[in-house]
Amino acid sequence: MDEIVVRDLCFSYDNEHETLSHVSFSIRKGNYVSIVGHNGSGKSTLAKLLIGLIERNSGDIFVAGIPLSNETIKDVRSKMCLVFQNPDNQFIGSTVEDDIAFGLENKCVPHEEMQSIIETFAQEVGMSKFLHKEPTMLSGGQKQRVAIAGALALSPEIIIFDESTSMLDPKGKKEIGDLILKMRQNKPDLTVISITHDIEEAFLSDEVIVLSEGKIVLSGKPEMVFANKDVLQEYCLDIPFILSFKKQLADIGITISTSDNLDEITELICQSK
Amino acid sequence: MSIQVKNLFYTYLPKSPVQTEALKDVSLTIEEHSFVALLGQTGSGKSTLIQNLNALLIPTQGEVIIDDFVVTNSKRKNKKIKQLRKKVGLVFQFPEYQLFEETVEKDVAFGAKNFGAKNDDALKKAHYALKSVGIDESYFKRSPFELSGGEKRRVAIAGILAIEPDILVLDEPTAGLDPKGTNDIMRLVQQMHEDGKTIILVTHDMNLVMKYCQKVYVLKEGMLAFEGTPSALFQQIADDVSIEIPPLYRLAKKLSDQGLPICFEKIRKSEDLIKQIQDWRSNHE
Numbered sequence: 001m002d003e004i005v006v007r008d009l010c011f012s013y014d015n016e017h018e019t020l021s022h023v024s025f026s027i028r029k030g031n032y033v034s035i036v037g038h039n040g041s042g043k044s045t046l047a048k049l050l051i052g053l054i055e056r057n058s059g060d061i062f063v064a065g066i067p068l069s070n071e072t073i074k075d076v077r078s079k080m081c082l083v084f085q086n087p088d089n090q091f092i093g094s095t096v097e098d099d100i101a102f103g104l105e106n107k108c109v110p111h112e113e114m115q116s117i118i119e120t121f122a123q124e125v126g127m128s129k130f131l132h133k134e135p136t137m138l139s140g141g142q143k144q145r146v147a148i149a150g151a152l153a154l155s156p157e158i159i160i161f162d163e164s165t166s167m168l169d170p171k172g173k174k175e176i177g178d179l180i181l182k183m184r185q186n187k188p189d190l191t192v193i194s195i196t197h198d199i200e201e202a203f204l205s206d207e208v209i210v211l212s213e214g215k216i217v218l219s220g221k222p223e224m225v226f227a228n229k230d231v232l233q234e235y236c237l238d239i240p241f242i243l244s245f246k247k248q249l250a251d252i253g254i255t256i257s258t259s260d261n262l263d264e265i266t267e268l269i270c271q272s273k
Numbered sequence: 274m275s276i277q278v279k280n281l282f283y284t285y286l287p288k289s290p291v292q293t294e295a296l297k298d299v300s301l302t303i304e305e306h307s308f309v310a311l312l313g314q315t316g317s318g319k320s321t322l323i324q325n326l327n328a329l330l331i332p333t334q335g336e337v338i339i340d341d342f343v344v345t346n347s348k349r350k351n352k353k354i355k356q357l358r359k360k361v362g363l364v365f366q367f368p369e370y371q372l373f374e375e376t377v378e379k380d381v382a383f384g385a386k387n388f389g390a391k392n393d394d395a396l397k398k399a400h401y402a403l404k405s406v407g408i409d410e411s412y413f414k415r416s417p418f419e420l421s422g423g424e425k426r427r428v429a430i431a432g433i434l435a436i437e438p439d440i441l442v443l444d445e446p447t448a449g450l451d452p453k454g455t456n457d458i459m460r461l462v463q464q465m466h467e468d469g470k471t472i473i474l475v476t477h478d479m480n481l482v483m484k485y486c487q488k489v490y491v492l493k494e495g496m497l498a499f500e501g502t503p504s505a506l507f508q509q510i511a512d513d514v515s516i517e518i519p520p521l522y523r524l525a526k527k528l529s530d531q532g533l534p535i536c537f538e539k540i541r542k543s544e545d546l547i548k549q550i551q552d553w554r555s556n557h558e
Contacts, residue, residue: 037451039421085449140315166449171515173517199452236452238452241519242520248544249550252547262520262523265524273553
């Protein structure tokens with residue numbers, strides 16, 4: 001079943017230059033989709049349109065079968081959550097507990113239910129011990145985990161990460177990456193959309209959409225999308241190390257068709273003499 | 274112009290209940306014209322150290338010696354501080370947030386003027402710096418706020434270059450940029466290095482460290498935990514999650530474990546490893 005359908009979507013900030021131009025795609029329920037593209041390709045604008053933060057010029061957006069419009073925007077928003085890039089800009093509460101509570105309060109969840117929801121999701125993201133800590137006491141990765149807990153507490157069907165790991169150090173990145181995997185195991189119906197520059201991270205998703213100058217230029221399974229180095233380079237993108245190295249090996253006569261695993265590649269190189 | 278840091282201690286808010294020892298007995302030497310990386314987790318003291326390198330912070334104890342400038346915590350005022358700050362250019366993280374002038378050229382000339390250059394001279398320096406970061410003349414009179422993220426960052430770096438520093442310290446210059454933006458900035462930094470500047474790169478991206486840096490310094494909890502080449506570092510820290518070993522190095526290591534004669538010091542790019550694999554195969558034919 002398609003969770004998100006976008007048809008012929010157009011958007012311009014200034015009515016002159018189109019930030020998004022005739023974008024169409026669909027995302028299946030429970031899929032993990034990465035949207036990649038150069039700076040200014042329209043990735044973040046797309047996320048803002050999906051959640052109705054800005055209004056499209058033309059085209060259709062359907063979320064869980066509901067057409068997005070002024071009348072349905074509340075329903076649509078109740079189905080999705082957005083986690084932003086900068087961990088400091090989205091920490092609203094004065095403690096971890098308050099921060100997770102913020103969205104619940106907005107949703108008018110009764111106070112007596114709130115505490116157990118907060119505890120459940122703080123645990124889900126591994127922040128149970130930090131409930132009474134202030135944001136200044138937390139690392140970037142921890143703050144992003146709190147933001148994710150706040151999002152999950154609203155029981156969304158779709159979660160969108162807008163470059164949520166790009167300001168984190170490798171430890172923070174790994175924390176968030178592991179959490180996404182765990183989330184998908186616990187909630188196989190959750191649709192995950194990740195807007196990212198991290199090609200290695202995109203390589204792990206079910207599907208990749210490549211945007212360039214407001215248009216979709218490639219989409220499909222990661223191994224298909226990343227198969228074409230030259231095309232991607234035209235769009236200012238790299239390909240994952242493994243694929244690029246396999247290509248270089250092929251040039252010197254070592255063909256490795258299937259494997260994407262360093263150990264197997266090592267073995268095949270050793271056997272190639 | 275080499276940099277010597279001798280037994281450097283730095284304490285924030287000393288003698289207060291919240292005093293924090295950010296640097297503890299750090300000693301290191303950075304050679305003239307070298308290209309080095311400064312690594313460490315968030316909170317390890319990297320930012321404190323780089324601010325000590327151009328006297329934005331003054332050591333609590335110990336000294337920073339750059340050429341004939343000695344910065345210590347002496348009662349006498351360090352008179353030459355302004356000259357030192359001109360020698361060591363600091364590019365902060367997300368420098369584009371600090372753009373403020375009406376036009377690109379005015380913004381870039383601002384620092385040079387602050388260091389005493391006359392208007393015309395500062396503009397000349399600004400134009401030269403802008404060209405060297407690949408911003409062409411058609412941009413000079415535009416507002417810096419109309420530029421793309423990557424362009425803004427290059428303009429911000431040009432602002433430091435216009436001061437004509439000998440040593441350039443860059444704090445995460447590629448954070449948030451796409452792969453092309455990252456390559457553009459790193460090529461630019463490499464060019465400045467080839468032009469004779471000493472480069473100190475603060476980064477989390479080990480692929481960049483492997484590709485560009487001759488030496489790395491790792492800070493941990495305010496102390497120097499490692500000093501050596503990138504490959505020596507990767508060899509040593511196999512399990513440290515705060516440093517992400519590049520897949521290229523991991524593959525080289527696996528091949529070496531299987532008995533291939535791998536020279537780690539010579540691997541910076543994929544091509545280097547491919548060449549070693551090729552050599553190994555031809556020796557077996």
